[in-house]
Amino acid sequence: MSFAAxxxxxxxRLLSRRRLRVLALPPTVLLSFVIVAIVLLWALFPSLFTSxxxxxxxxxxxxxxxxxxxxxxxxxxxxxxxxxxxxxxxxSVLNAFVAxxxxxxxxxxxxxxxxxxxGITDALIGRGVDVLLAIPGFLLAVVLVVSLGFNTINxxxxxxxxMTAIFARIMRAETLKIRQSVFVESSYLQGGxxxxxxxxxxxxxxxxxxxxxxxxxxxxxxxxxxxxxFLGYGSPPPASDWGLLISNGANYQQIAPWLIxxxxxxxxxxxxxxNRISRWLRNTN
Amino acid sequence: xxAISALGSETADPASGSHPPDDRIGVRxxxxxxxxxxxxxxxAIFVIILAYVITFFVISVLGSNPIQTTLSSPQAGLDPSSIxxxxxxxxxxxxxxxxxxxxxxxxxxxxxxxxxxxxxxVSKLILTALPYTLKLGGMALxxxxxxxxxxxxxxxxxxxxxxxSFIRSIxxxxxxxxxxxxxxxxxxxxxxxxHTFDVLNPDNLVGTICAAFALAIPISAPLSEVLIANLDxxxxxxxxxxxxxxxxxxxxxxxxHLVKPSSVPAITMFAxxxxxxxxxxxxxxxxxxxxGVGTVMYQAVTTGDAPVLQAVVALAAAVFVVANLIADLVAxxxxxxxxxxxxxxxxxxxxxLGRGFQAGNLLGSR
Numbered sequence: 001m002s003f004a005a006x007x008x009x010x011x012x013r014l015l016s017r018r019r020l021r022v023l024a025l026p027p028t029v030l031l032s033f034v035i036v037a038i039v040l041l042w043a044l045f046p047s048l049f050t051s052x053x054x055x056x057x058x059x060x061x062x063x064x065x066x067x068x069x070x071x072x073x074x075x076x077x078x079x080x081x082x083x084x085x086x087x088x089x090x091x092s093v094l095n096a097f098v099a100x101x102x103x104x105x106x107x108x109x110x111x112x113x114x115x116x117x118x119g120i121t122d123a124l125i126g127r128g129v130d131v132l133l134a135i136p137g138f139l140l141a142v143v144l145v146v147s148l149g150f151n152t153i154n155x156x157x158x159x160x161x162x163m164t165a166i167f168a169r170i171m172r173a174e175t176l177k178i179r180q181s182v183f184v185e186s187s188y189l190q191g192g193x194x195x196x197x198x199x200x201x202x203x204x205x206x207x208x209x210x211x212x213x214x215x216x217x218x219x220x221x222x223x224x225x226x227x228x229x230f231l232g233y234g235s236p237p238p239a240s241d242w243g244l245l246i247s248n249g250a251n252y253q254q255i256a257p258w259l260i261x262x263x264x265x266x267x268x269x270x271x272x273x274x275n276r277i278s279r280w281l282r283n284t285n
Numbered sequence: 286x287x288a289i290s291a292l293g294s295e296t297a298d299p300a301s302g303s304h305p306p307d308d309r310i311g312v313r314x315x316x317x318x319x320x321x322x323x324x325x326x327x328x329a330i331f332v333i334i335l336a337y338v339i340t341f342f343v344i345s346v347l348g349s350n351p352i353q354t355t356l357s358s359p360q361a362g363l364d365p366s367s368i369x370x371x372x373x374x375x376x377x378x379x380x381x382x383x384x385x386x387x388x389x390x391x392x393x394x395x396x397x398x399x400x401x402x403x404x405x406x407v408s409k410l411i412l413t414a415l416p417y418t419l420k421l422g423g424m425a426l427x428x429x430x431x432x433x434x435x436x437x438x439x440x441x442x443x444x445x446x447x448x449x450s451f452i453r454s455i456x457x458x459x460x461x462x463x464x465x466x467x468x469x470x471x472x473x474x475x476x477x478x479x480h481t482f483d484v485l486n487p488d489n490l491v492g493t494i495c496a497a498f499a500l501a502i503p504i505s506a507p508l509s510e511v512l513i514a515n516l517d518x519x520x521x522x523x524x525x526x527x528x529x530x531x532x533x534x535x536x537x538x539x540x541x542h543l544v545k546p547s548s549v550p551a552i553t554m555f556a557x558x559x560x561x562x563x564x565x566x567x568x569x570x571x572x573x574x575x576x577g578v579g580t581v582m583y584q585a586v587t588t589g590d591a592p593v594l595q596a597v598v599a600l601a602a603a604v605f606v607v608a609n610l611i612a613d614l615v616a617x618x619x620x621x622x623x624x625x626x627x628x629x630x631x632x633x634x635x636x637x638l639g640r641g642f643q644a645g646n647l648l649g650s651r
Contacts, residue, residue, distance in 0.1 A: 131335040134609075135602045138564025139582070143340065143598055146586050147348035223463050227568055230465050231583070243463075250469055250572075254477055264466040271461040279457065 029280045032273035039270050042089040052080035054087035055238045063256045072262035076252060081245075085263050088240035092229075093270070095156035096221035102160025103167045104214050110164070111171025112206075115179065116198060125168065132165040141224060145233045152225065152234040152241055159224050163217055170213050174206035212281040219274035226267055242267050314621075322614055329610045336602035337392055341385050344595050351591040353377045355401045358589075371399065375592070392599060398592040402584070407596045410581055417488070418577035421569065422562045424497035429505035429558065433551075436505070437512035441520065441539060453513060459506035464565050468499035468572035488575060496573045500565045504558055511554055515547035549620040556609035563601045 025033075042049060058078035066073050072081035114125040132140075144158035178184060179202065187197050222242075228234055229243030237244065242263050249259030344351065352375050356368050363371070372378060375398070376387045391398065397407035439452040475481045475495050482492035519525060520543060528538050563578075570579035578597060585593035 127335075131332055131339060134332050134336045134606050135340060135598060136560040136564045136605055138561075138567065139598050139601050140340075140343070142567065142582075142586065143343050143594060144347070146589075146594065147343055147351075219461065223461075226463055227465060230463075231568065231571060231586075233586070243465075246466065246469070253469065253473060257473065260466075260469055264463075264469070268462050268466065272458065275457050275461055 026280065028276055032276040032280075035269060035273040036277065039089060039093055039266075042086045043093045044090075046086045046090065049086050050080065050083040052083040054079065054083045054240055063252070065256075066258050066262075073256060073258040075248070075256070075259055081259060081262055084240040084245055085242065085266055088242050088245060088263075091152045091235065091239060092225060092242040092267075093222060095152050095225055096159075096218055098153070098156040099159035099163065099221040099225065100214050100218050102157060103163030103217060104210070106160070107164035107167025107169075108171045108210065111168035111173075112175055112198075112202070114168065115172040115175025116194075116202065122172070125172075129165045129168050132162075133169075137162040138224065138227070141228060142231070142233065145228060150233050150236065152229065152239065155225050155228045155234050156221075159221050159228075162224075163221070166217070167210070167213065171206065171210055174209050175202055178202050178205045208281070212278055215274060215278035215281060219271040219278065222267065222271050222274070318617060321617070325610055325613055329606050332606050333599075333603045334389065334393070336606070337389055337599045338385065340595055340598045340602070341388060344591055344598075345384065346381060348591070350377065351589055352401065355589040355591065367404075371401065374399065388595065392596075397596040397600075400585075400590055400593050402588045402590045402593075407593050410593065411578060411596065411600070414576055414578045414581045417575060418566050418570070418579065421493060421496055421500065421575065421577060422566060424493060425500035425504065425562060425565075426558065428497055428501035429508060432501065432505035433509035433512055436509040437516055437547075438539075440509075440513045441516050441543075442535065456506040456510045456513075459502050462503065464499050464503050465568050465572050467502055468496065468569055471495040471499055472573070492573065492575075496569050496575060499572065500562065500569045504561050504565065508551060508554055508558060511551050512547060515550055516543055519543045519546050546620065549616055552616050552619065553609075553612050555612045556605055559608040560601075560605045563604065 046054075056079070058074070061070075061074050061078035062076060064070050064074040064078075070080050070082065072085060075081055075084065110125050110129075114122040141155070141158040141162045144161060145155050148154035148157060184197055184201050187201055192200070225234070226241070226243030226246070229241040230247040232244075232247065234241050234244055237248070245263040246260055246267075249256065249263065252259055353372070356363065356371055356377075376384050388398070395408070397411070399405070400407050400410055403410060436452055436455055440449055443449045443452055472495070475491055476483065482489050482495070486492075516539075520538075525538060525542060528542055529535075533541070566577060567579035567582055569575075570577040571583055581593060582597045584590070585597065
């Protein structure tokens, strides 16, 4: 944790031990990284993974079950469900990144200010966080989406706003903990300015916990965004957000269950992988 | 956490080192507790008011005067005189602060306004739906508690190490499954395959239990993580070692010594669970086609019924705050080591949430 307190010669050895740790990655973590990488590739280059169109209807191929030609079957318009899932990844997953980015940036800055400045700033921000946390997050996100307009990017913004409180809280706790450590005191004694201490000592030491939280919240954001899209408050069809696909599939649950369970499995596997990575980050802290 | 703060108080407060007569301790600690309770109650009221203000700004300012928009749209089907009446009631022609004052002062007196869609008092809409949501939520609460206890017990006492580590990975799996997916899966199984309930009439026992399960599973995850983490911590304490050396079996140690201290932080989780339940009810009721407060909110979103939205969200916040208040008031009674005053005191309202959250999601391994 306290690298600054470690004498210089120990530096390289620490580094090599770290490198070894990466090599000895647990297999489930490695698999999780592979899955997340595939999902990110789907989000960035959907056309590389499928030759079908996500929007063009093929009336002769309605409700085809899972086969080698249609991995996830086809829907009520004969569209390839796998293609729909892949093209929905961008808005489902990248918006989760947007949400966490907003939460991390806004919450992180407020938490840092509260922990670093203390006093009245801390008290004010603390009260604000308390109030924000008092409104059940999902309901707040829904109300925000209603006011901003039904659109997945707005869902991401709303989700991000509801997450700021948690990020502020953890950032404040980390900052407070580090601010009281001996190496920060010694840095001040050596003439370090508050800004120098902030960027040289506090941020580098706080980032690991905050990163673990951010990864955890990423999985959470995917679920919240899917849930809001499931309720129909995301981008309207022909968008194919994962949540929207599941809610459309629910209309045909008895004749075409693959329309629900294939996108659902993608959501679960993605979030599970992200949570595994988060747990690994947390435990290797 | 509480153990650390208790240590801190002992070193900081020399009075606790001496031994005044027992009744004096009782009186002093009781007075201290009452002061603490009073402060908590006042804080709670402030947080409820501010939560109303935030909700109002999100709905009415960010949503650019939705009441006016809904009233003037032809879909509302209102005659000009009742539009005038509703406009006057909500003060939509006045300034935004005036509207806020009207809404907030009425909210504090228990008046929630009139629905723009049903032309009924909002309180009546919510009260009609409330019993269904209470039934669902209560059942979900029980199921999630049961699940969490089973998982926590299994994580400590399951005979095989592999089984124990498998049990420890279950909460993370529960966290990864959206509750609407669980709901659809249960409908598939119990309605379409076993025909135990009809999706068109979901308010029978099996239907309610299924909905409660869908709601409970994601909620039981953080709860069991906190319980497991606390059991780990408490089991590694010296008193547990002493108890073992006295020849206590693991089962007796678990029941007599570990359960109570481990459940204190779980009590502070109570409020989070209530909050999650209210968010989850919106989805679960929609998936299962049930009536309830969630459905009321869903329809309010669809029809742009701002007063209903405002009331449901503000009430949800109030319920959350009150649940948190109860947890904060009960926790010191269960664990007397929790400090009530001073800088390390249990902290502001909902600070329990931070503790629960850290223990549950971030520092679970400690």
